[in-house]
Amino acid sequence: MVNYKEMTCSIACNKLKRKIPFAWDLNIYRGCEHGCKYCYAMYSHYYLNSELYFEDIYVKTNIVEKLEQQLSSRSWKREVVNIGGVTDSYQPIEAQYKLMPDILRLMIKYKTPCIISTKSDLILRDYDLISQLANITYVNVAATITSMDENIRRKIEPNGVKSIKRFVMLKEFSKTNVSTGLHFMPIIPYITDSRDNVDKLYANAKDCGVDYVLPGTLYLRGKTRGVFFDFINQEFPHLYEALQTLYKTGGVGKEYKDELYLMVNELKRKYNLSSSYSKPMKEKLNQLENKQLTLF
Numbered sequence: 001m002v003n004y005k006e007m008t009c010s011i012a013c014n015k016l017k018r019k020i021p022f023a024w025d026l027n028i029y030r031g032c033e034h035g036c037k038y039c040y041a042m043y044s045h046y047y048l049n050s051e052l053y054f055e056d057i058y059v060k061t062n063i064v065e066k067l068e069q070q071l072s073s074r075s076w077k078r079e080v081v082n083i084g085g086v087t088d089s090y091q092p093i094e095a096q097y098k099l100m101p102d103i104l105r106l107m108i109k110y111k112t113p114c115i116i117s118t119k120s121d122l123i124l125r126d127y128d129l130i131s132q133l134a135n136i137t138y139v140n141v142a143a144t145i146t147s148m149d150e151n152i153r154r155k156i157e158p159n160g161v162k163s164i165k166r167f168v169m170l171k172e173f174s175k176t177n178v179s180t181g182l183h184f185m186p187i188i189p190y191i192t193d194s195r196d197n198v199d200k201l202y203a204n205a206k207d208c209g210v211d212y213v214l215p216g217t218l219y220l221r222g223k224t225r226g227v228f229f230d231f232i233n234q235e236f237p238h239l240y241e242a243l244q245t246l247y248k249t250g251g252v253g254k255e256y257k258d259e260l261y262l263m264v265n266e267l268k269r270k271y272n273l274s275s276s277y278s279k280p281m282k283e284k285l286n287q288l289e290n291k292q293l294t295l296f
Contacts, residue, residue, distance in 0.1 A: 002033055002055050004093060009060045012067035013081055021278045022080040022115055026067070028099045030058035032087040034119055035158045037231040038186050041086045042223040053223075057093055064102045071110035080138065080281070081107075081114045090120040092159070104129040113138035113285065117183060119145075119160040121169040127176075134177040138284040141173045142181040142214075147192045148200040155235050156188065167204045174209040179280040182208075185216035189246055190239050193260055198267050206271040211280040213273045215264050217257060221250045 013024040031045060035054045042053045050056045060066075070076060083089050089100055104126055107114055114133070116123065123130070123141065133139050143166040147153045153163055170180045182205040187193050205213050220228055225247075233240050246252055268275060 090122040131176040171208040186218035
């Protein structure tokens, strides 16, 4: 059972130590209903004295007000904001709270570039606002999709929408000035790393006209490791020992990665897909900068 709890925040955008590919993180929720068994962000609920990352969902009710304070400041440099770096901004509760439309209106008002990553097609509700923003500045919409096998997808991402719906969403946004991407991550050894699965994902990505595909292998640490292996023991017990051997540390070894990416890169070439996350961003921001220079 999911518990929704309202909270206030002192700041909307959090400054990151790095600036590339983005300098700021904006999360309108704490916790996520999607229930992905590999979620790296489970640790973040420790700061809320909760162990229930998937069940205790905190809603930052004053996030819009706090965001305008930041974006209207003279010190704001319109750097790229990553919306939903820790939790999905379009998880189911967003249909009720409808915080994202107001967030996007502020992005439009203050001409602030952003990246939105989601596992939901609820984002299509805000299609017109996102399209409008993309005509002003850089916007990237990315879908995380890990498997085209719905039986597997439902097990590892129980409350996410079907993979095909995410591709339909990307195809819709490809009709706009939005940059689109497929985040094929995490790649889970022995479960989502088959050639057949990767081929189907990349074929769909090509059909949707995405600007890039970003693959990445599963990394396990902290609370995520325990939750993941409990899940494997329950749903894929025949893989438990093999995965324990592969994940003696947080990540897989070089031998596995080399073999995996040999296949992944072959399919990337087959479908003529880019793996550059930053290329479309640099191109769009440079175009905007040059356009502004010609006006003065």
